[in-house]
Amino acid sequence: MGYENLKFPEGSLFLVTGSAGFIGSNLVEAILKLGYKVRGLDNLSTGKKANVEEFLGNANYEFIEGDIRNFETCLKACDGVDFVLNQAAWGSVPRSITMPLLYEEINVKGTLNMMEAARQSGVKKFVYASSSSVYGDEPNLPKKEGREGNVLSPYSLTKKVNEEYGRLYANLYGLDTYGLRYFNVFGRRQNPNGAYAAVIPKFISQLINGEQPTINGDGKQSRDFTYIDNVIEANLKACNASHEAAGQAYNIAFGGREFLIDIYTQLAYALGKDIPPIFGPDRAGDIKHSNADISKAKKLLGYDPYWSFEKGIEAAIEWYSENLKSKEESKQV
Incomplete structure (x- = not known):
C-alpha cells in the first residue's frame, strides 16, 4: 500500500532526525520493516524515547541522542549515511508566535546544519519536512506549488527558508534535496x-476521557488531513526520485478537504459520545481553509497515496482507543 515494495541498494543506511517524534518514529518503523538500516537522531525535547524503545533491540537500528543545533553532532549522524529524512523541528504555529527566536534556531539553523553535514558526508538524497503553512494568506484552493502568499507566523517562515536553502543546496552543491509540504x-x-497538540488525537483523547473539547473558531475551517502512511510513502519515494526532481517542494496530502466540526461529529459518533464541543477564539496565524493539489508529487515523485481520510481516521480511532485505554487500565493496576 504505497511503499512496501520499494527497493534501495543493499545495505543502505537511512538517517531519521526527530526519530523519537510522531512522524520520525513511524519512518523508523517502516524502514526497519523493509529490511534496511536506520540511525535515529533526536534530542528528546518534543519526541519521546518510548516511541522508539521497541526498536532498540534491532541490530539494524542505532539511536543517537543529540541536537541538530550542534554541527558536530550532525556530522557524526551523517557519517556513512545514504539517505537523510530530516523531520527534526519544532511544530505549532501558535507556539512559534510566542517563541520566534527558538524557532529560528531550531528550524532554520538546525536544518541548515543538517544540509551542510549531508553535503560534506556525501549523502545521496536529503528529504526534509516542510509545511502547508508556507501558503500563508494565498486564498485560492487547491493549494498549488509556485502560488504562495505571505506567511502568517514564524513557524511558516522557517519552513519557507528551509525550502530556499533546499533549492540552493541542490543548485549550488548538487545535493539532491526534496521538500515535503x-x-x-x-x-x-x-x-x-x-x-499545542494536534486536533485529531486531542479530540479522540478528550472524548475517550469524557472531557469537553474546545474547537478554535466556528468549526467551519477546513483541512486536508493526511494519514501518516501517506507521509511515509512520500519520504521513501523521494529517496528514489530523480535528480531532475531535486531542489523543489511538493504538496504531500491525500487531496481531500474536511471541515473541523464534521470531524468532531464523526469522532463523537464513532466513540459513542454525546458531548457538545466548546467554541473558542480563532488561533493567531491560522489559515481558514487548506486543500492540496498533489499532481506535482504524483508526476515527479511517483507519489500515489492509498490512505483516504476515511480509512485513516478509522485506523487512528482504533489505535488511540487501544493505547489510551491500556494506559488508563495500567494506572488502575
Missing part, C-alpha cells in the same frame, strides 16, 4: 496532550 498529518503515536 505536509498537510495536517495524523495517525498512530501522535501526541494527544498539551496546549
Whole structure:
C-alpha cells in the first residue's frame, strides 16, 4: 500500500532526525520493516524515547541522542549515511508566535546544519519536512506549488527558508534535496496532550476521557488531513526520485478537504459520545481553509497515496482507543 515494495541498494543506511517524534518514529518503523538500516537522531525535547524503545533491540537500528543545533553532532549522524529524512523541528504555529527566536534556531539553523553535514558526508538524497503553512494568506484552493502568499507566523517562515536553502543546496552543491509540504498529518503515536497538540488525537483523547473539547473558531475551517502512511510513502519515494526532481517542494496530502466540526461529529459518533464541543477564539496565524493539489508529487515523485481520510481516521480511532485505554487500565493496576 504505497511503499512496501520499494527497493534501495543493499545495505543502505537511512538517517531519521526527530526519530523519537510522531512522524520520525513511524519512518523508523517502516524502514526497519523493509529490511534496511536506520540511525535515529533526536534530542528528546518534543519526541519521546518510548516511541522508539521497541526498536532498540534491532541490530539494524542505532539511536543517537543529540541536537541538530550542534554541527558536530550532525556530522557524526551523517557519517556513512545514504539517505537523510530530516523531520527534526519544532511544530505549532501558535507556539512559534510566542517563541520566534527558538524557532529560528531550531528550524532554520538546525536544518541548515543538517544540509551542510549531508553535503560534506556525501549523502545521496536529503528529504526534509516542510509545511502547508508556507501558503500563508494565498486564498485560492487547491493549494498549488509556485502560488504562495505571505506567511502568517514564524513557524511558516522557517519552513519557507528551509525550502530556499533546499533549492540552493541542490543548485549550488548538487545535493539532491526534496521538500515535503505536509498537510495536517495524523495517525498512530501522535501526541494527544498539551496546549499545542494536534486536533485529531486531542479530540479522540478528550472524548475517550469524557472531557469537553474546545474547537478554535466556528468549526467551519477546513483541512486536508493526511494519514501518516501517506507521509511515509512520500519520504521513501523521494529517496528514489530523480535528480531532475531535486531542489523543489511538493504538496504531500491525500487531496481531500474536511471541515473541523464534521470531524468532531464523526469522532463523537464513532466513540459513542454525546458531548457538545466548546467554541473558542480563532488561533493567531491560522489559515481558514487548506486543500492540496498533489499532481506535482504524483508526476515527479511517483507519489500515489492509498490512505483516504476515511480509512485513516478509522485506523487512528482504533489505535488511540487501544493505547489510551491500556494506559488508563495500567494506572488502575
